[in-house]
Amino acid sequence: MMGTVLEHFRSSAWFYLTPVLAACAPIGVLRTYFNQHLRRPVRRFLPFLDPFVTIDIAAKPEEYSFSYQGKVKSSDAYAEVLAYLSAVCSRDARELRAEGALEGHGFVLSLREGQVVADDFKGITISWSAVAEEKTTWRASGRCCRLTFHERHRRLVVDEYLPHVRRAGQEVMFGNRPRRLYSNKKELSYHSRRDEVWSYIDFDHPTTFDTLAMDPAKKQMIMDDLDDFSNSRDYYRRIGKAWKRGYLLHGPPGTGKSTMIAAMANYLNYDIYDIELTTLETNSDLRKLFIETTGKSIIVIEDIDCSLDLTGSRATMLPLPPFHDDAAEAGYDKSRGKRLNILTLSGLLNFIDGLWSAHSGERIIVFTTNHLDKLDPALIRRGRMDMHIEMSYCGFEAFKTLAGNYLEVDAHPLFGAVEELLRDVEMTPADVAECLMPSKRSARDADACLARLIDQLKERKAAAEDKESKTAEEDDVKDTANKEDKWETEKVPSKSKKDKSEVASKPTRRVMTNGAQSGASGVSVSSSTDDYLS
Numbered sequence: 001m002m003g004t005v006l007e008h009f010r011s012s013a014w015f016y017l018t019p020v021l022a023a024c025a026p027i028g029v030l031r032t033y034f035n036q037h038l039r040r041p042v043r044r045f046l047p048f049l050d051p052f053v054t055i056d057i058a059a060k061p062e063e064y065s066f067s068y069q070g071k072v073k074s075s076d077a078y079a080e081v082l083a084y085l086s087a088v089c090s091r092d093a094r095e096l097r098a099e100g101a102l103e104g105h106g107f108v109l110s111l112r113e114g115q116v117v118a119d120d121f122k123g124i125t126i127s128w129s130a131v132a133e134e135k136t137t138w139r140a141s142g143r144c145c146r147l148t149f150h151e152r153h154r155r156l157v158v159d160e161y162l163p164h165v166r167r168a169g170q171e172v173m174f175g176n177r178p179r180r181l182y183s184n185k186k187e188l189s190y191h192s193r194r195d196e197v198w199s200y201i202d203f204d205h206p207t208t209f210d211t212l213a214m215d216p217a218k219k220q221m222i223m224d225d226l227d228d229f230s231n232s233r234d235y236y237r238r239i240g241k242a243w244k245r246g247y248l249l250h251g252p253p254g255t256g257k258s259t260m261i262a263a264m265a266n267y268l269n270y271d272i273y274d275i276e277l278t279t280l281e282t283n284s285d286l287r288k289l290f291i292e293t294t295g296k297s298i299i300v301i302e303d304i305d306c307s308l309d310l311t312g313s314r315a316t317m318l319p320l321p322p323f324h325d326d327a328a329e330a331g332y333d334k335s336r337g338k339r340l341n342i343l344t345l346s347g348l349l350n351f352i353d354g355l356w357s358a359h360s361g362e363r364i365i366v367f368t369t370n371h372l373d374k375l376d377p378a379l380i381r382r383g384r385m386d387m388h389i390e391m392s393y394c395g396f397e398a399f400k401t402l403a404g405n406y407l408e409v410d411a412h413p414l415f416g417a418v419e420e421l422l423r424d425v426e427m428t429p430a431d432v433a434e435c436l437m438p439s440k441r442s443a444r445d446a447d448a449c450l451a452r453l454i455d456q457l458k459e460r461k462a463a464a465e466d467k468e469s470k471t472a473e474e475d476d477v478k479d480t481a482n483k484e485d486k487w488e489t490e491k492v493p494s495k496s497k498k499d500k501s502e503v504a505s506k507p508t509r510r511v512m513t514n515g516a517q518s519g520a521s522g523v524s525v526s527s528s529t530d531d532y533l534s
């Protein structure tokens, strides 16, 4: 019987193929088998034979939490590793699994169990494999990424490679979702979670630096500054400064301050956190908001001069919402006889560059204002607001950008007239853009739009000249009146010697106004000098 089986085997193709297959067995299969089944026993009994170290990063069931969208979210580190490995896997692995990313519309590719991929980092090779975590009495088995490396690379892997994996994973996760525009919610409590503090919508603003109308040299300087900032992580660490930068955008309404923020966000691919200060009550509200921001973000406070009373000293208390009673308005809690913690200028300064500002990741802080002069110098000093950017009226270069955006023209016979008029007339880019907006979107009638703009500019120029001449006339009238006043004043003492001596004895009490208000004499005095007049 046995002989017949052997005979049969010897005559089949398997007899010849088996040794060939064995010789060609992929090394990866053997390595996987070794990793999964033999490594631990070998290491336990013969540690000197196995110089490799393994680290498991698991999606532990106990670390699962329900996000507010009702989706299951695994531990951050595991999700970050999966995101990091996604690129390596799609390049090298043969057996993959794809799962919808927790955020955005993309997929995350990961290894199927038993698969191994290699990753190179600073000249060493690290292998990653997907394994099923062992089942324990208190925990069901879960999925796990296993990292294997040589013992002699332990420090490099732990100190540098793993943080690199997390950082790169976070970047991949961040890049896989659309940018967001966050705004703060009104009611905050100390225990509010991130989603209770901020609400967001997808940020899909089409503005870029290409479409932003401003002086090209200034624009380039801002872009270079942003590039410099976003690539300077190590520099900020070395000089011992929190990785953040403040920009103050100031200028009249309609000159593109908000548009500039959108362009910055699109340029850097950052999220925007828009803080409405008037809804906050205390400094800790502000801190809470700040803690819940993430890296790669632009934190914006628009119209800071209108948001709060920031003109006073650092101790200035800011306006309180109407539901506060008088005691609270005065800064006291009646029931406890204690001072309330109210949003103050110093709270805002701490938010910008106190200890709390050294929260991980890079952040840009942008304030906008129409009235630079209304702000406390402490708030906008260099170092806090590193760059002051003036957004001003439309110049010819800015106009050319708008003409390109709206009319798709780089040159036109009417450009000369526009250039000349823009030299004399102050018109905001918003107003110029309005003129360049064709009445029919389908027909970009450049001639008509430019003619409309020229008419508008001429009208404004005429109005400005009119105003100027009126002001000049008024000034002339004032000058004449002042001269008359002076003459009248000089005449008063000559009326009588007694008057002269009395006037001289009460010099500080005499008030001079212009003739129109002061009656025939042109002199008015405070009540204490009435006697003198009578």
Ligand SMILES: Nc1ncnc2c1ncn2[C@@H]1O[C@H](COP(=O)(O)OP(=O)(O)OP(=O)(O)O)[C@@H](O)[C@H]1O
Binding pocket: 211, 212, 213, 214, 251, 252, 253, 254, 255, 256, 257, 258, 259, 260, 370, 391, 429, 430, 431, 433
């Ligand atoms: N520099 C600019 N480049 C391109 N478009 C601009 C520019 N300035 C203004 N605009 C256009 O005008 C509109 C209003 O501009 P924006 O809201 O940015 O002005 P602002 O300076 O923020 O005004 P405010 O001080 O009133 O907030 C924008 O939607 C944009 O279409």
Ligand SMILES: [Mg+2]
Binding pocket: 257, 258, 259, 302, 368
């Ligand atoms: Mg604005």
